[in-house]
Amino acid sequence: MTRAVADIVGTLGSGIYRGGEWHRAASGGTFTVENPATGETIATLADGDRADASAAIASAAGHQRDWAAVPARRRSEILRRAYELVVERTDELAALMTAEMGKPLAEARGEVAYAAEFFRWYAEEAVRIRGDARRSPDGKSRFIITAEPVGPSILITPWNFPLAMVSRKIGPAIAAGCTMVYKPANLTPLTSLYVVDLLSEAGLPDGVLSVVCTTSPGDVVSTWIDSGQARKLSFTGSTEVGKLLLEQCARGVLRTSMELGGNAPFIVCEDADLDTAVDAAMVAKTRNMGEACTAANRMFVHRSRIDEFVTALTERMSALTVGDGAVAGTDVGPLVEAKAVDKVDRLVADAVDRGATVMCGGRRVDGVGHFYQPTVLTDVAQDADLMSTEIFGPVAAIVGFDTDDEAVDAANDTEFGLVAYVMTESVDRGLSIAERLESGMVGFNTGLVSNPAAPFGGVKQSGLGREGGLTGIDEFLETKYVAIPVK
Incomplete structure (x- = not known):
């Protein structure tokens, strides 16, 4: 026992x-x-x-x-x-x-x-x-x-x-x-x-x-x-x-x-399988309550798929149970300390002030413990603080794009380069994007890259x-x- x-x-x-x-x-x-x-x-x-x-x-x-x-x-x-x-x-x-x-x-x-x-x-x-x-x-x-x-x-x-x-x-x-x-x-x-x-x-x-x-x-x-x-x-x-x-x-x-540090981009191409993309996004975003250097920080979704992706991800994020990790059935535990909750709350508020829409969550949980609601934000401005700062919390920030080149440029627009994610059904397209991403690691149709048998680390800062x-x-x-x- x-x-x-x-x-x-x-x-x-x-x-x-x-x-x-x-x-x-x-x-x-x-x-x-x-x-x-x-x-x-x-x-x-x-x-x-x-x-x-x-x-x-x-x-x-x-x-x-x-x-x-x-x-x-x-x-x-x-x-x-x-x-x-x-x-x-x-x-x-x-x-x-x-x-x-x-x-x-x-x-x-x-x-x-x-x-x-x-x-x-x-x-x-x-x-x-x-x-x-x-x-x-x-x-x-x-x-x-x-x-x-x-x-x-x-x-x-x-x-x-x-x-x-x-x-x-x-x-x-x-x-x-x-x-x-x-x-x-x-x-x-x-x-x-x-x-x-x-x-x-x-x-x-x-x-x-x-x-x-x-x-x-x-x-x-x-x-x-x-x-x-x-x-x-x-x-x-x-x-x-x-x-x-x-x-x-x-x-x-x-x-x-x-x-x-990391500022991982998560790219969903127009030919991505929706179920695969949402499953990968949930892993890349909510693992460890989002308190991971590998967490998907910025989600770039092709405009032809953004509505269905946002709907599916919001449904999944809204269904998560927040609570003490020691209690059976809990999906999202507390953040590590009060300062962590304050940081997430500030970043979300800044994004909303700059025009972001809250699809679910968007606030701290009242009461004992350091909890924050699983959150989905759309229409996030490029100059929002959370686009350049590690969120380290259960917040998915979504931005639309029209071309692969646009997505790659936006993904690389950061001093960080630890991990990136790309969702597409085309091997050629996925490898082409992966080769252009300034990142030490790339998850191709997966939200989990960590493996003891593989080299873990990043480029740039x-x-x-x-x-x-x-x-x-x-x-x-x-x-x-x-x-x-x-x-």
Whole structure:
């Protein structure tokens, strides 16, 4: 039987972890974690500061050499066991995730399955790290080329996918042989703390992973960056923060991976299958209450199909049940905090002021919790704020277009380029549009692109590097070349 959330929380660590042990904050400070559906405090954790950060990075640096020497097969076995434990604990992880960030239980279970696959994928990649050996073109030298762990790595994850984001970073770091210092989001740290204990149970040696929860992320992360001991930073979060981190990392020439903001376009061509398009739009828009960097932000629909698309999407959005994600039958849970609701409300109000029509929803839900109604807006002006700002809420903004070129130009009219979606029954048309979209990923007749076996990441101001797939482990590896003269 699955334990109650309070019982699960009671077994979690303090929030600061190093050397295989949980610690209090050096300052003695604490912070609370709240359930966004009820406003109730569900945990109190240690609030780390610079002193805790310094101890964590020193631990990571001190264990790097020994960890890098651990055979790839052993690292693989640890990851495989972590995968098995995540699957075994699906119900507890899902319940904890729902309690701290609000997503419906069914969706939380889906995230657990997705997150587990990163551990399994990198368990398999750990033993397939590639190298090369060959003669130079002039025949005078032999080349030996190896891939070695980059070294102590800083990992920073967001609040919206508290399990998938941590497994997507920790998995390849373990596989590559890197020690880690990790800062979870202070809004949703509990799932991450569960994973720390789970990895220890899977056999991860003490000292390989250190964790600092904090409400002062700038102090903690800058301490790590400036320590001279970290060699890599992997960050998922806003473009604004990512730019600041890139500037800081430049001081020490740290390797960086950045999965930043999105402003995903969703294009419905005149020959699209309506059912396919609406199904894909629902996934791309309402997954995680719209609180996803991959969420469809701007929906461009051919004018010959816009009326039927709006009617069908409005019907589907209006039928969604809003409520506590822990309650059976809930489709849309709360947004993560009050500020998130305020932002969505402001963006919708601005769009309406500029001429948008509200087809359904359009306002916050009164009462306890941070809820916003599923919303469909039509006739959205191009200069509306939500056309250039991530909504991060259950709001579909729809704009008409006449030609494919017009749709592509509008889709590319943003500094972001994480993911885009195109709906058409023509393979040639779909591929032609996909090739012209300035985006790291494209969903063709699907609203879900995330897959552990595929490279996840964007172009322009949506980030640098890729996570997942064959290239994900390369972010944690350095290439070394040894030249040997031929005698």
